[in-house]
Amino acid sequence: MVNSESQQVDIDHMRAALQIAGRGLGNVWPNPAVGCVLVREDLSGNVVGRGWTQPTGRPHAETVAIKNAGKLCRGATAYVTLEPCAHEGETPPCAEQLIDAGISKIFVATIDPDERVSGAGIARLRSSGISVIVGLLETEARQLNEGFFHRVENDRPYVIMKLATTMDSKITAQNGESQWITGEQARRRGHLLRARCDAIITGVGTVIADNPSMTCRLPGLERCSPIRIILDSHLRTPVAAKIVEHSHRFPTWIITRANQPSSRADELISNGCNIIEAEIDNKGLLDIAGICRIIADKGVTRLLVEGGSKLTTSFFKTGLVDELHWFRAPKLLGSGGGEAIGEMNINNLKDALLFDRTTVRSIDKDSGDIEEIFRRRK
Ligand SMILES: NC(=O)c1ccc[n+]([C@@H]2O[C@H](COP(=O)([O-])OP(=O)(O)OC[C@H]3O[C@@H](n4cnc5c(N)ncnc54)[C@H](OP(=O)(O)O)[C@@H]3O)[C@@H](O)[C@H]2O)c1
Missing domain, CATH: 3.40.430.10 (Dihydrofolate Reductase, subunit A)
Structure with a gap:
């Protein structure tokens, strides 16, 4: 019972992350539209931060959510609709930012097909000791970013x-x-x-x-x-x-x-x-x-x-x-x-x-x- 209840809570938070991710559709290309929700189980399961990919693709959803939560990030569970990036760009990779922010557990809906990420973000998070669960609402996450997946996988x-x-x-x-x-x-x-x-x-x-x-x-x-x-x-x-x-x-x-x-x-x-x-x-x-x-x-x-x-x-x-x-x-x-x-x-x-x-x-x-x-x- 407890188990299925907590699973439902996880699904609800990932659904909320997908919902806000959709706000980026049409104005973040060539990037994917990603959503991130940060939750503190020890603070009555409250949402402490939310973010979605900003116009033109920067900053990423995780950066926005971390900034939004401030000090409340430490010990939070993150629900992210796409694997956090692991490559250096104009800003530090999101995987690194999540580690530095003290996130303790991460649900990732789906792997990023971009060859610069493709599993590397998850590997980096796990190597730092963060518990990473992959595949929650994967079908919905792929459907939301079908354009991005088509561009990367089918040109x-x-x-x-x-x-x-x-x-x-x-x-x-x-x-x-x-x-x-x-x-x-x-x-x-x-x-x-x-x-x-x-x-x-x-x-x-x-x-x-x-x-x-x-x-x-x-x-x-x-x-x-x-x-x-x-x-x-x-x-x-x-x-x-x-x-x-x-x-x-x-x-x-x-x-x-x-x-x-x-x-x-x-x-x-x-x-x-x-x-x-x-x-x-x-x-x-x-x-x-x-x-x-x-x-x-x-x-x-x-x-x-x-x-x-x-x-x-x-x-x-x-x-x-x-x-x-x-x-x-x-x-x-x-x-x-x-x-x-x-x-x-x-x-x-x-x-x-x-x-x-x-x-x-x-x-x-x-x-x-x-x-x-x-x-x-x-
Ligand atoms: N009710 C609606 O929702 C709606 C919406 C749009 C249009 N319309 C109506 O549709 C009518 C125009 O129809 P249309 O069929 O001429 O317009 P269209 O399909 O928008 O344009 C056709 C033209 O596009 C060019 N084209 C280039 N490559 C093509 C390709 N691979 N396949 C097809 N076309 C290609 C061709 O001209 P070139 O050979 O010169 O390249 C072709 O003649 C207008 O009366 C308009 O009011 C109605």
């Missing part, structure tokens, strides 16, 4: 697709009108998704048709806007586009094929954009898998896809969509409206892409919009 970001459609999966009316299919509240949720991603990608078709900003415009969260990426094989992005106009504040990367006119590239560069060359696939389109590698090498861990039908279809075809947020309005446009997803060349049911629906939520009663969240079935 690509975690890909999140956002769709906003009618009930019959249309994104435009017959006349091309698309603004707005879903209501204000659904769009606000979309903006929150932007804040929790490192980069957002769209096609030049959407830039020309809709002239979007692709920033997060929720009050107070503008600074959490992601890097904006445009797939644009022939540098058709207008210099007057809003996305270009805001490039000095919110970076814009334009991905194009080799040998584009240097005058166009220079014009976009002088307006603050970054031009990146990528390979072409066997259909003559910019190669999505290669682009994901390029983006991951630049440190992006969580990529949000918000394009028109062509880009959406390309991402589904490459099988790289890990998570799908589908906002659906109770409207019908019928045939003739623009489809959200185009030809996938799937002849047999057995070849359908499979997803698990993890969430269905009503966004607001007035519009009747819903959000469904799916994860790719592995």
Whole structure:
């Protein structure tokens, strides 16, 4: 009984550490979003310190929690969602800081796959006599930082697709009108998704048709806007586009094929954009898998896809969509409206892409919009 009670307390503290870790998603890349909770069992089990990875990745969660607890660190149990680092950076390694602070026991949710850490942090803590328990809520911890794990282990970001459609999966009316299919509240949720991603990608078709900003415009969260990426094989992005106009504040990367006119590239560069060359696939389109590698090498861990039908279809075809947020309005446009997803060349049911629906939520009663969240079935 005592044992299972204490286990539940440990789970609760690790859950709290995961909760605060999530605050870093979207603004700590290329680093993982980590949480740390410090508890003094001898002081009625009180939480004496909490910390999460700060914007741009520094300081680390452990440093913040130790500072927050001050002298109360000594003898505390630490709940950390990712193995503490062991390598020297601009600051001493977190493993060393935890030892110096007098922490007596540490629960670590999961090992850090970064080759500079990968077990070394845990070894360092154990060699100093600290009791280290690894694997508490490991699945949840890996899921929270799936972007970081994908970048380190698979050289690509975690890909999140956002769709906003009618009930019959249309994104435009017959006349091309698309603004707005879903209501204000659904769009606000979309903006929150932007804040929790490192980069957002769209096609030049959407830039020309809709002239979007692709920033997060929720009050107070503008600074959490992601890097904006445009797939644009022939540098058709207008210099007057809003996305270009805001490039000095919110970076814009334009991905194009080799040998584009240097005058166009220079014009976009002088307006603050970054031009990146990528390979072409066997259909003559910019190669999505290669682009994901390029983006991951630049440190992006969580990529949000918000394009028109062509880009959406390309991402589904490459099988790289890990998570799908589908906002659906109770409207019908019928045939003739623009489809959200185009030809996938799937002849047999057995070849359908499979997803698990993890969430269905009503966004607001007035519009009747819903959000469904799916994860790719592995
Ligand atoms: N309701 C919604 O949620 C929503 C969201 C976004 C867009 N839209 C609507 O969608 C329409 C635009 O559709 P769209 O399909 O033209 O836009 P898109 O998918 O955003 O852009 C397509 C363009 O991106 C470029 N591209 C480069 N590499 C690509 C690749 N691997 N795969 C696909 N595209 C690639 C191509 O132009 P190049 O060959 O020149 O490179 C292509 O024509 C607009 O009417 C817009 O209003 C609706």
